[in-house]
Amino acid sequence: MVREAALRMQNDQEGPLLSVAEVASILLDPAVYYPLQFAVLRRKQMVRLTKSAIKNRSSRYDNPAL
Structure with a gap:
């Protein structure tokens, strides 16, 4: 897919660089x-x-008995 897009770029053909199906297949490839x-x-x-560290820190300072 990526190689085909690169060849299309070199040939300077009209149209989108990658179709939606090609982008989907690249993103769904397990390696990606x-x-x-x-x-x-x-x-x-x-x-x-x-978030939990901030919450724990603030509760510790608010209640010194902990």
């Missing part, structure tokens, strides 16, 4: 999809950890 999915999940996890 799984690293992307992992990066998104990792980011969500980091946001969740940061």
Whole structure:
């Protein structure tokens, strides 16, 4: 798919560089999809950890008995 798009660019043909079906097949390719999915999940996890750390820090300072 990517190679075909590169050839189309070299030939300078009219039309879109990649069709919707080609983009979908590239994104659904496991070599592309799984690293992307992992990066998104990792980011969500980091946001969740940061939020809980901020919440825990503020509650500790508000209540010194803890």
